[in-house]
Amino acid sequence: MIENRPLTTILAHLTLILGVAIVAFPIWITFVASTHEAVRMTQVPLPLWPGDQFFINLKTVLFDGVGSSGATPVWLMLGNSLIMAMMIAVGKIVISLLSAFAIVYFRFPFRMGFFWMIFITLMLPVEVRIFPTFKVVADLGMLNSYWGMTVPLIASATATFMFRQVFLTIPDEMLEAARVDGAGPMRFFWDILIPLSRTNIAALFVILFIYGWNQYLWPLLITTDTDYFTVVMGIKQMLEAAELAPDWHLIMMTALLAMLPPIIVVLSMQKMFVKGLTETEK
């Protein structure tokens, strides 16, 4: 604060409140919709204030699913989403740590060749190579499996770059000292590099968990078996069914459940999230 201008301060607060209102309104509407019963959700105007059906809807969605009988219960979809997000996040971090370690700490033939090969993955988002990649996965018999949903997404140039950057800032004396004490490469990796990059790993995990949880197009192609549906895909299926008979109260409850885990991760690890975002993108 440089000078005291009460008017501009009030204006600033008003603008921010307006901004928050715009940003939060869709989420409020979602919450409100998830607390009403089916009949209320077919009468215009729709409610703007919560009803009392929250837990009933929650139970229906979690255990019975949305739509006709035989619909996938949402707890199963949430489980699939969690498995997919964790596999992607952990997988990306592990293989990136290993390859960054190799590239920074070893002299070996084709080192730069490997580095550039990893770099290229940065340029090929899954959306642009979707069908050929799908074919590879199909040929490998990985359709309808957690491996098929995650492995093609776990190569990561950004994570490798970030760890490379982190390792480069670690003083050389660390390695010299470790060597004097007789530590081999893997010992050095486990006992020194990993503990030193702990905060970076946590920050990256937040970003990658959200990335993994929110995957849509890829699991949509890979899975036809409803047992593997993720909650993000489930929403789309429900919307299609909604063209005929909208169960908005249940759809919005599912949307709420689908948003919750990543939002909780972002809000509870806000500092890590901001750190992860600014470090991986630059």
Place this chain on the structure above:
Amino acid sequence: MLKRVHFGPSILPFLLVAPQIAVTLVFFMWPAGQALYQSMLVEDMFGLSTEFVWMDNFKELFNDRYYLGAFKRTAFFSFLVAGLAMSTALLLAAMVDRIVKGVFAYRTMLIWPYAVAPVIAGALWVFMFDPTLGIFAYALNTVGYDWNHKLNGGEAMFLVIAAATWKQIAYNFLFFVAAIQSIPKPLIEAAAIDGAGPLKRFWTIIFPLITPTMFFLLVVNIVYAFFDTFGIIHAITQGGPAKATEILVYKVWYDGAVAIDLGSSAAQSVILMAIVIVMTVVQFRYIERKVEY
């Protein structure tokens, strides 16, 4: 790049990079090569025979009214999303800079749409604007405007832009806040002592100093609008009505998965890859420039 002190040659580094390289080769390089090869093939209707046609698929695309239309639409969509998301975020970030109390609370309330999946964002917006039930459609109706994004292409476009912008404000906001905070306070104080008001200080000091961030965000936002908005469009409009919201990445998917025109879809993939490569190079150029600062 390599540490001055490092381990000597052995089999270990190969084992360490092996998983990353294997995934890259099998799921990136090979499919990209396949896309390139497929983009030069034409398959007959029943998939019985294929013919190698060199660049014909590309030539066809650039003579295709619909493809060029999708190109223009994507440019329009991306620039609007980038422009709106960035200007809103900059306004909010500048306001956060002016206040002392409640910064954390505002930031918390503003960043969560980042965590919402594009399809879910789409579901939220399609619910609010549902022509028969939606709260906004109802509000518009009471003031005499008949909203129906299922029939009106312009309204459909508005809706996907709104949803895509809504999701991206959080990201831009965080970067703008960081950029504004990194400006040395004495600069601003000196200007204030010289009598420059808040607005003047913003335009003559803050704005020029955050242009590198703006440039970086512009690239990121355009990449976002190009590729990450698939879910939003898939949930809200399915590219309709009458292809009014069909952007490039949606068309790649549609032509491959629904229209089963694999050659054309692959050629479109190749063009998209070229666009991403150009953008990545531009982004890296920017990072190099930033190092000189």
